Amino acid sequence: MPQGSVKETLSKIDPLDIWRILKSAGVKYVKPILMDIHGRPRAELMPIDAAKDILTDGMPFDGSSIPAYATVNKSDFVALPDFRSIFIESWNSAKIVDVFLSVLDDSGKPNVLDPRNVLMQTLAELAAEGMYVKMGVEVEFFIVKENGGKPELADDGLYFEGRNSAVLLNPISKILENLEALGIGWSKVHHEVAPSQYEINIPVNDPLKIADMMTIYKLMARDVAGEFNLISTFMPKPFWGINGSGAHTHISIWKDGVNLFESKTEEATEQCRYAIGGILKFARAISVLVAPTVNSYKRLVPHHEAPTRIVWGYANRSAMIRIPYYNKRVNRIEYRHPDPSMNPYLAFTAMIKAAVYGIKNKVEPPAPITDIAYDLKGVPETPVNLGEAVEEFAKSEAFNFLPSETAKAYVEVKNQEWSEYSAVYNWKETWNVITPWEYERYLKAA
Numbered sequence: 001m002p003q004g005s006v007k008e009t010l011s012k013i014d015p016l017d018i019w020r021i022l023k024s025a026g027v028k029y030v031k032p033i034l035m036d037i038h039g040r041p042r043a044e045l046m047p048i049d050a051a052k053d054i055l056t057d058g059m060p061f062d063g064s065s066i067p068a069y070a071t072v073n074k075s076d077f078v079a080l081p082d083f084r085s086i087f088i089e090s091w092n093s094a095k096i097v098d099v100f101l102s103v104l105d106d107s108g109k110p111n112v113l114d115p116r117n118v119l120m121q122t123l124a125e126l127a128a129e130g131m132y133v134k135m136g137v138e139v140e141f142f143i144v145k146e147n148g149g150k151p152e153l154a155d156d157g158l159y160f161e162g163r164n165s166a167v168l169l170n171p172i173s174k175i176l177e178n179l180e181a182l183g184i185g186w187s188k189v190h191h192e193v194a195p196s197q198y199e200i201n202i203p204v205n206d207p208l209k210i211a212d213m214m215t216i217y218k219l220m221a222r223d224v225a226g227e228f229n230l231i232s233t234f235m236p237k238p239f240w241g242i243n244g245s246g247a248h249t250h251i252s253i254w255k256d257g258v259n260l261f262e263s264k265t266e267e268a269t270e271q272c273r274y275a276i277g278g279i280l281k282f283a284r285a286i287s288v289l290v291a292p293t294v295n296s297y298k299r300l301v302p303h304h305e306a307p308t309r310i311v312w313g314y315a316n317r318s319a320m321i322r323i324p325y326y327n328k329r330v331n332r333i334e335y336r337h338p339d340p341s342m343n344p345y346l347a348f349t350a351m352i353k354a355a356v357y358g359i360k361n362k363v364e365p366p367a368p369i370t371d372i373a374y375d376l377k378g379v380p381e382t383p384v385n386l387g388e389a390v391e392e393f394a395k396s397e398a399f400n401f402l403p404s405e406t407a408k409a410y411v412e413v414k415n416q417e418w419s420e421y422s423a424v425y426n427w428k429e430t431w432n433v434i435t436p437w438e439y440e441r442y443l444k445a446a
Helices: 015-024 051-057 115-127 166-181 207-227 270-281 283-290 344-360 386-395 397-401 404-422 436-442
Strands: 029-035 041-043 059-062 076-088 096-104 131-147 150-153 189-191 197-205 231-233 247-255 312-314 321-323 333-335
Touching (some): 015 076, 029 051, 096 115, 096 207, 115 131, 115 344, 131 207, 207 231, 247 344, 270 321, 270 333, 283 344, 283 397, 344 397, 386 404, 404 436
Parallel strands (some): 312 321
Antiparallel strands (some): 029 041, 189 197, 321 333
16 A cells, blocks of 8 residues: 555554454454465464454464465564455354455565555555556356366266256355355356356455455355365366356546446447456466466466457457447456466456556557457467466566566466476377366465
8 A cells, every 4th residue: 555554554443443343243263365476365363362462453374385475584564454345254163253354564665576565556546546446356266076086077067057067056055055144145046158167257446355255255165165075276277178257357447436437329438448458468468476476377378258368349258358248338447367276366356457458548549350260360479378478567567457476476486387387298299188287376375
């Protein structure tokens, strides 16, 4: 945040009041959560009485044991609870409350290596200009069986499958119940194109809330599937030959209470076009943020509804950016590049910065396409693999969308990830094979 510290931001809320409310509600355990650079939650569990000091003074932790936070000689950190993001784990009987944290540096200011702080600062900078962003995310995922560390399909359903199945009636219905109980809500759920694949929409909200909700949703969906001896996996491409999973992100940008993308005609507004221009301009560079794993680039191949051509169009699901065009009404864009393995805090930051860059610099995109994008020749394409994506980001102006320390750390961990894969496999020989390395790394953790 550009002014003051997180502590000042939260000073209007009495932590002891929060603690008393939680205790009176029957909460037995508190799980403070901070996010690592991959977008994975890190947490510890403590009894509600022991959590009083944490809720009041923050949680000390060893930053050197979390990737990219610190070296061992400068490793003592404190993270303060953000009482705007509290979720009671409705899906289990342990009565646990999850509280998101914001990490401070040794001067009491937000640590820029905390992904939540990066997104918070981006939103605060926009707010200072009278602007804010609304987002919603379509989270696709698979519910699978596991056999010897590899996934197996759990159903043979089709897109909009109407037959009831054990998967649809049991884990999916319980996931929906808990989305509502968590206060996340849901607009719809349906079986996706691939067998065992589902999509649940997280309704429109502030980007920070959407990122927190996506994190909690993934935790919950994994736990619920486990109750049925199944796995909810957010690995982008768990099976070759069928659709992978995306996290299509709907975006609108507002200024002084007006939606800049809301059109009174059947065409995109000028500001909407410029935002599209900005995202397309930086699409190759921010690919490493929105499609951050080795496995992500096995999803980004022609067909299977994954975008490979950096183009846009109205109602065109083969394009990277689609303008939803129901009843020929334009009020938002859908960015189809991201997948559910992304760190939403860093990915949302990049999306917002690219769109705002486009608006401020009046970046006119190419003409919208009406053809199937995969058939187009001579247009920019997504990076071939994670290694190429890291290179694109490192040399791009988009590198500056993140604080320099964060961008450098991100490049380092992603280069390491690519190096580890490349030490075992040749990409040209395995681009169309899902390897054991990927299953071990991403099946349960992406």
